[in-house]
Amino acid sequence: EVQLVESGGGLVQPGESLRLSCAASGFTFSTYNMNWVRQAPGKGLEWVSYIGSGSSPIYYAESVKGRFTISRDNARNSLFLQMNSLRAEDTALYYCARDNYASGSYSMDYWGQGILVIVSS
Amino acid sequence: EIVLTQSPATLSVSPGERVTLSCRASQSISRNLAWYQQKLGQAPRLLFYAASTRATGVPARFSGSGSGTQFSLTISSLQSEDFAIYHCQQYNDWPPKWTFGQGTKVEIK
Numbered sequence: 001e002v003q004l005v006e007s008g009g010g011l012v013q014p015g016e017s018l019r020l021s022c023a024a025s026g027f028t029f030s031t032y033n034m035n036w037v038r039q040a041p042g043k044g045l046e047w048v049s050y051i052g053s054g055s056s057p058i059y060y061a062e063s064v065k066g067r068f069t070i071s072r073d074n075a076r077n078s079l080f081l082q083m084n085s086l087r088a089e090d091t092a093l094y095y096c097a098r099d100n101y102a103s104g105s106y107s108m109d110y111w112g113q114g115i116l117v118i119v120s121s
Numbered sequence: 122e123i124v125l126t127q128s129p130a131t132l133s134v135s136p137g138e139r140v141t142l143s144c145r146a147s148q149s150i151s152r153n154l155a156w157y158q159q160k161l162g163q164a165p166r167l168l169f170y171a172a173s174t175r176a177t178g179v180p181a182r183f184s185g186s187g188s189g190t191q192f193s194l195t196i197s198s199l200q201s202e203d204f205a206i207y208h209c210q211q212y213n214d215w216p217p218k219w220t221f222g223q224g225t226k227v228e229i230k
Binding site: 043044045046047050057059061062095097100103104105106107108109110111112113114 | 153155157163164165166167170171174176177208210212216217218219220221222223224
């Protein structure tokens with residue numbers, strides 16, 4: 001069974017940093033591209049970042065470029081999101097999601113349950 | 122940035138009814154569109170990709186259609202477990218600038 005479990009969220013002040021982790025199991029993590037997607041309270045979904053199966057290519061949404069860094073450790077079946085210079089508008093539920101590339105599309109076929117990040121003074 | 126507009130924002134329906142949700146793209150995205158179902162407090166679940174290809178385990182009462190700028194998701198006979206928010210996502214851009222619609226909430230009438 002495919003499982004994605006996020007951790008590392010919490011309450012931080014504006015300007016601070018946080019590192020999210022996503023532990024993957026039930027599939028060959030090293031062969032899948034991965035994404036981070038977020039959902040602000042009461043809002044729609046927003047794609048945040050993409051990383052290829054071998055740690056490249058890497059892409060970011062304009063809203064987080066220069067502040068967030070995506071990475072992965074295939075030996076530990078883990079995906080990460082380092083978030084620096086956090087802003088109030090980064091407050092959201094953050095999901096890690098697996099790329100459905102095997103289907104020939106860039107949809108996301110499995111999602112974690114999400115981890116809450118709150119940026120507030 | 123490609124903007125996806127979903128309509129209506131909320132749909133109040135009774136179990137057994139047929140419902141059609143719309144997703145309109147601000148420019149042509151071919152068939153590079155996915156649909157997701159999100160129940161309260163849960164993660165999104167992939168329903169369709171490539172506009173009309175059903176994901177694993179999705180019941181046949183769900184169907185997806187469209188291409189270019191106009192897409193729709195139809196539920197032929199709404200079941201109690203189908204009350205949820207439905208999101209569309211375009212993945213036409215590369216490098217990715219993927220975007221989602223704002224969602225359509227299907228609620229009990």
